[in-house]
Amino acid sequence: MAEHVLVTGGAGYIGSHACKALARAGFVPVAFDNLSTGWAEAVKFGPFVQGDLMDRARVDEAFARFRPVAVMHFAALSLVGESMRDPGLYWRINLGGALNLFEAAVAAQCRNIVFSSTCATYGDQDGVMLDEGCEQRPINAYGASKRAIEDMLVNFGQAYGLNHVIFRYFNVAGSDPEGEIGEQHRPETHLIPLMLEAIEGKRPALTLFGTDYPTPDGTCVRDYVHVTDLADAHVLGLKRLLDGQGNGVFNLGTGRGFSVREVITHAGAVTNRPVPVVEGPRRPGDAAALVSGSVRACEELGWRPERSDLRQMITDAWRWSQSPGYSE
Known part of the structure; x- marks a missing residue:
């Protein structure tokens, strides 16, 4: 049983x-x-x-x-x-x-x-x-x-x-590749779905919260x-x-960080559409960069983040946003 x-x-x-x-x-x-x-x-x-x-x-x-x-x-x-x-x-x-x-x-x-x-x-x-x-x-x-x-x-x-x-x-x-379930929040606060909503015209633009961080392009870096x-x-x-x-x-995590601007570039390439963007102030409580060392999970659990390629994650999220199961 x-x-x-x-x-x-x-x-x-x-x-x-x-x-x-x-x-x-x-x-x-x-x-x-x-x-x-x-x-x-x-x-x-x-x-x-x-x-x-x-x-x-x-x-x-x-x-x-x-x-x-x-x-x-x-x-x-x-x-x-x-x-x-x-x-x-x-x-x-x-x-x-x-x-x-x-x-x-x-x-x-x-x-x-x-x-x-x-x-x-x-x-x-x-x-x-x-x-x-x-x-x-x-x-x-x-x-x-x-x-x-x-x-x-x-x-x-x-x-x-x-x-x-x-x-x-x-x-x-990302989202379930079989399309049974996916990412949607009330309200939506996560970068990739917000970006896809902006691409589809469901919101006027994606807001960059801070462009003066101590990172290569001034935007936050995340894994x-x-x-x-x-x-x-x-x-x-x-x-x-x-x-x-x-x-x-x-x-x-994957040990590889991407800035917000890099994620935007990848999203434009995946969807073949421009990402409308406006710049805004920093949000309180946001760290400039968070990148993971995940060696322990790989060594002790045998974990392999096989689908955690940024382009793949955006592709799966984009597919879900176009699916019948997605609720606006």
Whole structure:
């Protein structure tokens, strides 16, 4: 009988791709989502529980009903700018939700957690290839809340034997190549879908938030990883825990950074259309450059970011934006 895995945020962009990867690997993913940013239409690979992590009783019900062998925890508020304007919201929702989830997991004797963390825990360390040993010094409440949840997991491991794999990942892009699910947010804040919307005339232009950063062309530099490669890594992390190989922390990226202007150039080449652009001021909380060292994930998990070529990521995202499943 297939084992169940509780996937918080399973109706969201990354969570739905993780559910597909889990189903492909022989698990039954149970998507737990309040649909504040997720889409019910994206739940296609297992049962759906509509619920909020702040509702402890609802979380307990999900554990009692499905008896999962593990949890993949994606659900969180994740907008850097919003976290700068309203840090209390991020501390309350992200920390409170994680606390309810981990306490419920311990009570249900589910002791394996795969946690979606972020490179934002490292803060702004320009010119550094960020690996797992780099100091964590987040510069916004989003990154700080994720760092605190990492610490919470360590404490719960010491006290209750809760096992964990933590993934700190960089900019996620692309869409499911089969076209079943894809990237869409309310509101949309990610560079590649915003850029594609500008190309299609669904918004007047793409705004460059800051053109005076200490980078080769003045725009922010980011490391992009394909969402399907990211989902595959989470399955590998889960198997590590179920095999009893111990806790682990892994960066997920490619080690290659692209500036915003470079992404725009690639998008124009993929779509054969111009990208309308306007320049704007910097956004508070944005780091100048974030590039991953992901050697540990490759060596210890056997992970291979095979689809994480920038042109491929834009191609897959463009295909999804033209598909019947995409909602404007």
